[in-house]
Structure formats: structure tokens, C-alpha cells
Amino acid sequence: MMPGKVEVCCLIGDPVEHSLSPLIHNTAFRKLKLNFTYIAFKVSKNELKKAIEGLKALNVRGINVTIPHKTEVIKYLDQIDCRALEVNAVNTIVNYNGVLKGFNTDVAGILRTLEERKISVKGKKAVIMGAGGIARAATYALAMEGAREIIIANRTLTNAVKLARELKKSVKVKVRTLPLTVKALKTELKVSDMVVNCTPVGMSPHTDKTPIPKELLHEDLVVMDAVYNPLRTRLLREAEEVGARIVDGLSMLIYQGAEAFKLWTGREPPINSMRRAALRVLRGENW
Structure with a gap:
């Protein structure tokens, strides 16, 4: 991690303990030497609004959304991408200087x-x-x-x-x-x-x-x-x-994550590194 400001991205959902999203994104950040970090937060249904407000106040750069919030979260966002509107589900949020915009990378x-x-x-x-x-x-x-x-x-x-x-x-x-x-x-x-x-x-x-x-x-x-x-x-x-x-389901996870990574960083993600990191964990190999 380089000195200076660290951009924070995160996952919100319930449950999140099983998720490999922190692993694949932090692997990608390290590979490209980006000052980003990714954290998972367990957020219950009745805490969703407060969670979004809090993450916005903290100026979190990006948010992934998983079960059970992908549709409910739409009402708490400032803008919605046209594809996410058609699907009526958001799994990725980008914070554009205080404006939260929802996307669907699934x-x-x-x-x-x-x-x-x-x-x-x-x-x-x-x-x-x-x-x-x-x-x-x-x-x-x-x-x-x-x-x-x-x-x-x-x-x-x-x-x-x-x-x-x-x-x-x-x-x-x-x-x-x-x-x-x-x-x-x-x-x-x-x-x-x-x-x-x-x-x-x-x-x-x-x-x-x-x-x-x-x-x-x-x-x-x-x-x-x-x-x-x-x-x-x-x-x-x-x-x-x-x-x-x-x-x-691994390819679906990697590719939706890759699209989110590009939205947050503007960089092409190291997909092979992300996949290898996930496979090591899923196969029980030493990390």
C-alpha cells in the first residue's frame, strides 16, 4: 500500500461471510498498486437506508450490493444506470463526488x-x-x-x-x-x-x-x-x-467484479490474478 489517501470500496449484504469479493478485489488492487481497499459489511434489511447514508457520508468510492438488497437499494440512490433500471436490480454503486449512481454488472x-x-x-x-x-x-x-x-x-x-x-x-x-x-x-x-x-x-x-x-x-x-x-x-x-x-458460478463472480472494478478505478482489472486467488481459496490451497 502506497502512502496517501486510500479509496475504500465495500460489499453490503446479509450474509457476506462467504463472499470472495474482498479477496478478488484486494488482489486486483495490489496487482495494479492502487491505493484502494475492499471490506465486507453485514447489513440487515432494516439497516439498509442508514448503511447507504453512512457510506455516502464517509465518501466510500464504490459499493457492491448482494442478497437481499439488490432491488431495495435503488430507492436510496441518486441516479440509476439505464440497464439497472430495466433489470430493476443494482449490484454496483459508484460514488461520484457525493452522487451515488447504481449499475448492474451481473x-x-x-x-x-x-x-x-x-x-x-x-x-x-x-x-x-x-x-x-x-x-x-x-x-x-x-x-x-x-x-x-x-x-x-x-x-x-x-x-x-x-x-x-x-x-x-x-x-x-x-x-x-x-x-x-x-x-x-x-x-x-x-x-x-x-x-x-x-x-x-x-x-x-x-x-x-x-x-x-x-x-x-x-x-x-x-x-x-x-x-x-x-x-x-x-x-x-x-x-x-x-x-x-x-x-x-466463479466466472460470473469474476466478470461482474471486473466490471465493477473498471467503474471504480477506470483501469482494466487483472482478471487472471483475480481468478487464481479465488481458485486457491476454493481449492483449500495455502494463500
Whole structure:
């Protein structure tokens, strides 16, 4: 760390203990010798407004937003980027001299992951599990890439219906909803090309959980999991066992983080260094 002013960036959400965002961003700051540091703050729902006000008063440079605040935080910001408005979810905030502007870099993270893995969704049918901020971004991204039909499955069906109604205003794709039950999934997954888990099911420490029974998976599916800790969730392991193509959540994390890094610093992030740092931790290697 060089002498002088240190710019502070942070993550707010609940929980945040599992997050690798401090690791990947601090790795990038050190690699480029930037006077930045990144901290994670656990912020409950009823403390969100005060947290945003406090971070603004402290002149924090950048903020990442995670579960459960990606939609609620919008009301406390001064400006919203057009993509974040369309998705109705913010995961990155930039402090422009006291003006807080919200962005959505989750969409870019998903698009770059699809590009990296050479996965085309044009004309395909996809099932999105969940109705939170990452589900919003995934639905928007797949619609941008030309998906034929998107099914939003959620335990609370009213939340899925609300999300579908909102997204229909900004994306031109057939969007349907269904309850997140085995019976409903069985019917849809048989005729689907892709499924994206946007729920926290399977996240450490609950690594024995999966949102989809193995018998519903098949070899013609692309199975994406937004969970990155563990790197191979039970869902991905069982999908691989039946011959499905799998995509873990690490690339989504790295690429959305890279977009946030550019917004905060104006510099190109050292993506390979960020990925290596995350992989060392996820594989239990010495740091």
C-alpha cells in the first residue's frame, strides 16, 4: 500500500461471510498498486437506508450490493444506470463526488461467462430458479442473447409473477412462471435446453443441498449455478454425472467484479490474478 489517501470500496449484504469479493478485489488492487481497499459489511434489511447514508457520508468510492438488497437499494440512490433500471436490480454503486449512481454488472458477468464457454442460447428454452437480483440479471441476459422462452421458477410464486411482469416491459421474449416444486420442474426440464440456479441452495456450508433432484437432469441440458462456494456444488456434480454441460458460478463472480472494478478505478482489472486467488481459496490451497 502506497502512502496517501486510500479509496475504500465495500460489499453490503446479509450474509457476506462467504463472499470472495474482498479477496478478488484486494488482489486486483495490489496487482495494479492502487491505493484502494475492499471490506465486507453485514447489513440487515432494516439497516439498509442508514448503511447507504453512512457510506455516502464517509465518501466510500464504490459499493457492491448482494442478497437481499439488490432491488431495495435503488430507492436510496441518486441516479440509476439505464440497464439497472430495466433489470430493476443494482449490484454496483459508484460514488461520484457525493452522487451515488447504481449499475448492474451481473448482466455483463453472465454474458461474458456464456461467451467464454461458447454457449449459445439463441432460440433455446431456459429455466431460471429464483426471483431475486441475480435471477433478474440472468433472465435479462438470456433474453438479450435471443432465448426463445424463459421460465421463472420460485418457491413464492407471486415473486416470480412480479418479476416476469416487470421484465416483459424491457425484454422481448416469452416469459412464464411456475412454482419451484419437483412436479413442476419435472414437466419443464424435460423440454428445456438450459437451467440456471439463482438461489443460494447448495452454498457452503449447506453443500449437501440441491435445488433439483438428480433424476430430473439430462444430458441435453446446460446447467449453470450462480453459487461459487463450493466451486462444484451438488447440483453441478450430479449434472455432470448424467452427461449435462455444467457452468460454475466463479466466472460470473469474476466478470461482474471486473466490471465493477473498471467503474471504480477506470483501469482494466487483472482478471487472471483475480481468478487464481479465488481458485486457491476454493481449492483449500495455502494463500
